[in-house]
Amino acid sequence: MNTHIVSHKHEIRYPWDRWGPKTARGIGLLALLLAFLIFLGAPSPSGAEETGTLTLEDAVAQALAASPMRAARAEAEAAGASASAASWGRLPQLDLAYGWQRTDDPVLVFGSLLEQGRFSSSDFGSFDPSTGDLDLSTLNNPAPISNFRGKVGLFQPIWMGGSVTARLHAQQAAATAAIARSERAEEETAFQAERAFRLALLADEQVALLRDSWSLALTQEARVESLWTVGLALLADLEALRAHRAEAYAALAGSLADSMEARSWLGFVMGAAGPIGNLLARPDTTGSPAPSIAEALDTAQDRPDVEAAQAGVEAAQAERGLAASAYLPTLGVSAAAYHDSPEFLGEGAAHWVIGVGLAWRFDAGSPSGRKAAAARAVAAQENADTARRRAEHDVRVAHAKLAAAAEQLQAYRAAVRGAEEANRLVERRHEEGLATTLQLTEAQTVLTRTRLGALTAQHDLAIARAALRLAAGTPVPEEEVR
Numbered sequence: 001m002n003t004h005i006v007s008h009k010h011e012i013r014y015p016w017d018r019w020g021p022k023t024a025r026g027i028g029l030l031a032l033l034l035a036f037l038i039f040l041g042a043p044s045p046s047g048a049e050e051t052g053t054l055t056l057e058d059a060v061a062q063a064l065a066a067s068p069m070r071a072a073r074a075e076a077e078a079a080g081a082s083a084s085a086a087s088w089g090r091l092p093q094l095d096l097a098y099g100w101q102r103t104d105d106p107v108l109v110f111g112s113l114l115e116q117g118r119f120s121s122s123d124f125g126s127f128d129p130s131t132g133d134l135d136l137s138t139l140n141n142p143a144p145i146s147n148f149r150g151k152v153g154l155f156q157p158i159w160m161g162g163s164v165t166a167r168l169h170a171q172q173a174a175a176t177a178a179i180a181r182s183e184r185a186e187e188e189t190a191f192q193a194e195r196a197f198r199l200a201l202l203a204d205e206q207v208a209l210l211r212d213s214w215s216l217a218l219t220q221e222a223r224v225e226s227l228w229t230v231g232l233a234l235l236a237d238l239e240a241l242r243a244h245r246a247e248a249y250a251a252l253a254g255s256l257a258d259s260m261e262a263r264s265w266l267g268f269v270m271g272a273a274g275p276i277g278n279l280l281a282r283p284d285t286t287g288s289p290a291p292s293i294a295e296a297l298d299t300a301q302d303r304p305d306v307e308a309a310q311a312g313v314e315a316a317q318a319e320r321g322l323a324a325s326a327y328l329p330t331l332g333v334s335a336a337a338y339h340d341s342p343e344f345l346g347e348g349a350a351h352w353v354i355g356v357g358l359a360w361r362f363d364a365g366s367p368s369g370r371k372a373a374a375a376r377a378v379a380a381q382e383n384a385d386t387a388r389r390r391a392e393h394d395v396r397v398a399h400a401k402l403a404a405a406a407e408q409l410q411a412y413r414a415a416v417r418g419a420e421e422a423n424r425l426v427e428r429r430h431e432e433g434l435a436t437t438l439q440l441t442e443a444q445t446v447l448t449r450t451r452l453g454a455l456t457a458q459h460d461l462a463i464a465r466a467a468l469r470l471a472a473g474t475p476v477p478e479e480e481v482r
């Protein structure tokens with residue numbers, strides 16, 4: 001048997017084995033070191049040192065200050081300003097104007113002279129008493145005249161067919177909806193920031209665990225290889241350990257890529273220039289008790305997105321009233337004062353006018369506009385109903401996932417305890433020569449796998465708890481984030 005082993009001593013199973021075990025280990029360590037250097041060289045968020053520690057609270061705060069949230073707040077501010085502008089519709093409308101006109105049109109010249117207070121009998125023409133002839137050439141062909149007019153006008157709407165009130169209500173409802181959408185965007189952004197932070201932290205913890213597993217695999221491979229060279233170990237054991245080492249390295253390389261992806265996503269959510277390079281502080285994974293499903297279903301009906309959808313119904317109903325006002329007349333009082341002069345800001349004559357007007361405008365497109373407004377009201381009501389049903393659906397799904405995450409965590413904790421005890425027993429048996437190296441490797445693999453599962457389940461539980469609060473419309477308390 002030993003002769004058979006020696007005859008296959010230089011058999012090649014993996015490409016890196018042709019360099020020899022020491023060279024392969026050195027190249028592997030160099031590759032891992034290079035990956036970590038690239039990983040740590042990622043850009044850090046604005047204003048944060050790469051050697052500093054980033055907390056969950058800081059990550060959420062920076063995400064809420066990023067450009068998407070600034071856009072949502074700006075939209076809400078714009079909607080509020082539009083509602084404020086619509087409220088001025090009941091107040092008088094002031095019109096100020098100043099203009100210049102020069103013409104030789106007989107009618108305009110005649111009117112300008114009257115408005116300037118400079119009209120005289122000579123402007124009608126000339127009369128020759130001796131012949132009785134009346135010369136109207138100056139009236140028919142007057143000399144060009146300039147007129148500077150200043151105007152101050154005022155219009156006070158008395159009744160506009162309900163359009164002013166309808167427009168005001170529509171704008172107010174739109175502002176309410178925009179503010180509610182902004183609040184919901186804040187809740188969702190805070191959740192996404194927490195989720196990204198915890199996933200990045202989970203990836204880091206997985207890297208640390210898999211790095212230890214790979215290091216242990218290297219040590220075991222080196223030990224068995226030294227035994228094999230003196231004929232005290234089987235080639236099968238050595239090849240199995242080489243495969244185990246390669247598998248551990250592959251898992252570590254994948255976890256490094258996962259960590260980079262998670263940190264890149266965290267940087268994106270936070271509005272950073274690239275992946276986050278800071279150390280991540282481990283937040284509390286327990287938190288305050290999650291709401292019951294009954295409590296969550298009740299509060300979900302007051303979620304900002306549900307309120308926004310209901311405000312959309314109110315806005316659509318107000319727009320229906322605005323469309324209906326096109327069939328009604330309008331009534332208003334107007335007043336104006338004029339000043340006309342042949343020179344800029346010169347002396348002239350002042351006049352005033354005041355009146356009451358009733359207008360009734362018929363537009364062929366009004367029926368179509370009213371029909372469109374009615375259809376939008378139906379759509380808005382359907383959207384509001386859908387938003388309420390969606391909120392209930394989100395709560396039920398989030399509650400089920402939270403329950404599953406809690407059970408998974410308990411199961412993985414039990415699995416870790418069992419795997420640790422099994423690994424301890426196998427190590428003792430291996431030291432006594434009662435267990436093979438492959439059995440020890442298998443026990444260590446099971447322990448690593450269950451520890452990875454427990455880490456994932458722990459963060460999944462925290463994320464599921466935050467997701468339930470998001471579904472219920474109850475943001476995470478600040479003390480829990482801290």
